[in-house]
Amino acid sequence: MLFCGAALAALVTITALRLDGGGAETVPAAGPAAVDSTVCIAPTEYMRSHHMKMLDKWRDEAVREGERTHVTPDGRRFEKSLKTCLGCHSNNRMFCYMCHLYANVKPTCWNCHLSPIEIPPQ
Amino acid sequence: MNQQRREFLKRAGLAGLAGLGAVAGIIPTFALEKTDPSVFSNRPVPGATRWGMLIDTRKCRDGCDECVAACHRTHNVPDFGDSKNEIKWIWKAPYEKAFPTSSRQFGSRNLDGLEVLTLCNHCAEPPCTKACPTKATFRRWDGIVAMDYHRCIGCRFCMAACPYGSRSFNWLDPRPAIETYSPDYPTRERGVVEKCNFCSERLVKGLQPACVEACRGKAITFGDLNDPESAIRTMLAENETVQRKPELGTLPSVFYII
Numbered sequence: 272m273l274f275c276g277a278a279l280a281a282l283v284t285i286t287a288l289r290l291d292g293g294g295a296e297t298v299p300a301a302g303p304a305a306v307d308s309t310v311c312i313a314p315t316e317y318m319r320s321h322h323m324k325m326l327d328k329w330r331d332e333a334v335r336e337g338e339r340t341h342v343t344p345d346g347r348r349f350e351k352s353l354k355t356c357l358g359c360h361s362n363n364r365m366f367c368y369m370c371h372l373y374a375n376v377k378p379t380c381w382n383c384h385l386s387p388i389e390i391p392p393q
Numbered sequence: 394m395n396q397q398r399r400e401f402l403k404r405a406g407l408a409g410l411a412g413l414g415a416v417a418g419i420i421p422t423f424a425l426e427k428t429d430p431s432v433f434s435n436r437p438v439p440g441a442t443r444w445g446m447l448i449d450t451r452k453c454r455d456g457c458d459e460c461v462a463a464c465h466r467t468h469n470v471p472d473f474g475d476s477k478n479e480i481k482w483i484w485k486a487p488y489e490k491a492f493p494t495s496s497r498q499f500g501s502r503n504l505d506g507l508e509v510l511t512l513c514n515h516c517a518e519p520p521c522t523k524a525c526p527t528k529a530t531f532r533r534w535d536g537i538v539a540m541d542y543h544r545c546i547g548c549r550f551c552m553a554a555c556p557y558g559s560r561s562f563n564w565l566d567p568r569p570a571i572e573t574y575s576p577d578y579p580t581r582e583r584g585v586v587e588k589c590n591f592c593s594e595r596l597v598k599g600l601q602p603a604c605v606e607a608c609r610g611k612a613i614t615f616g617d618l619n620d621p622e623s624a625i626r627t628m629l630a631e632n633e634t635v636q637r638k639p640e641l642g643t644l645p646s647v648f649y650i651i
């Protein structure tokens with residue numbers, strides 16, 4: 272599965288395209304990334320206690336500064352997007368809910384962002 | 394325990410195992426897929442790019458609304474079905490509404506009944522961003538006037554400030570008014586303002602805005618106004634173009650060939 276994903280990602284990213292409306296800042300097409308759910312962007316313990324702070328930081332950097340790439344200490348690169356998280360964690364569609372329910376916290380993310388339970392698996 | 398119930402429990406157990414398989418990443422879900430960021434540039438240089446749009450009304454077909462539909466589908470724009478609650482990012486307006494200050498004295502017959510495509514102008518001097526008390530709407534590094542919905546408090550100052558009516562307010566929860574969700578973009582919630590974002594979420598992936606892609610008549614050209622070689626600049630140099638209400642000094646980034 273992993274290899275298929277990687278091959279697919281490679282295939283899609285090779286076809287870099289130029290916005291034919293011109294544009295100095297042309298960007299090559301960014302394709303889907305391979306899903307490797309065996310390893311997270313940071314150790315599980317850290318993510319459990321700090322994911323909300325990290326998401327807040329990601330949001331401000333991506334939305335307001337246009338800095339969209341997160342680089343981990345070991346050099347892996349991720350898009351600063353909820354989709355990076357859900358690319359793996361939507362495999363368990365209740366992943367976010369279970370813990371939030373247990374901890375009795377009510378984050379407002381899903382007021383706008385589509386959660387895995389709102390999007391049927393394809 | 395009767396045999397039927399026992400059989401049921403065994404099957405339920407198996408289904409549960411399949412669920413575990415999904416947790417372990419054996420079964421992929423592609424609906425919310427992550428993006429390979431290796432092609433993203435790092436921190437963008439402010440002001441290097443200024444995205445702009447040129448709409449050729451001669452090529453825009455009467456009664457066609459494919460660009461509008463594509464945009465609203467892509468961005469989960471709700472359709473409440475009444476004009477009071479209407480949310481719009483891009484729409485067609487009669488010429489005299491889009492260009493109310495242009496002279497119509499002894500005007501051309503061609504303008505009678507002309508419908509013009511209108512959207513946020515992504516002004517270089519946007520009055521909306523100056524009115525916003527929370528900086529929820531702001532001018533980005535690439536000239537796009539963006540909304541940060543996380544910060545919007547729904548005061549609607551920006552709507553009063555925009556001279557083009559480019560902004561809509563969510564009086565109601567938009568979710569029930571969205572026919573099918575596009576997983577590539579969030580929805581909004583009740584109490585925030587929304588408007589066209591020049592498809593910033595598509596530009597970052599190297600795609601053209603949804604309306605440009607949807608237009609079969611190729612009436613919309615999109616590109617970098619700061620690049621003298623770009624197609625949009627070439628067309629601006631070769632054609633007589635107009636902006637909406639230029640006398641206000643908002644410096645719109647959307648141009649029209651009438």
Ligand code: SF4
Pocket residue numbers: 512513514515516519520521522538554555556557558559560588643
């Ligand atoms: S058209 Fe209106 S909403 Fe868009 S940038 Fe100009 S003032 Fe702001």
Ligand code: SF4
Pocket residue numbers: 524525526527528529530544545546547548549550551552585586
């Ligand atoms: S409605 Fe939102 S975006 Fe508009 S001025 Fe108020 S806080 Fe800013």
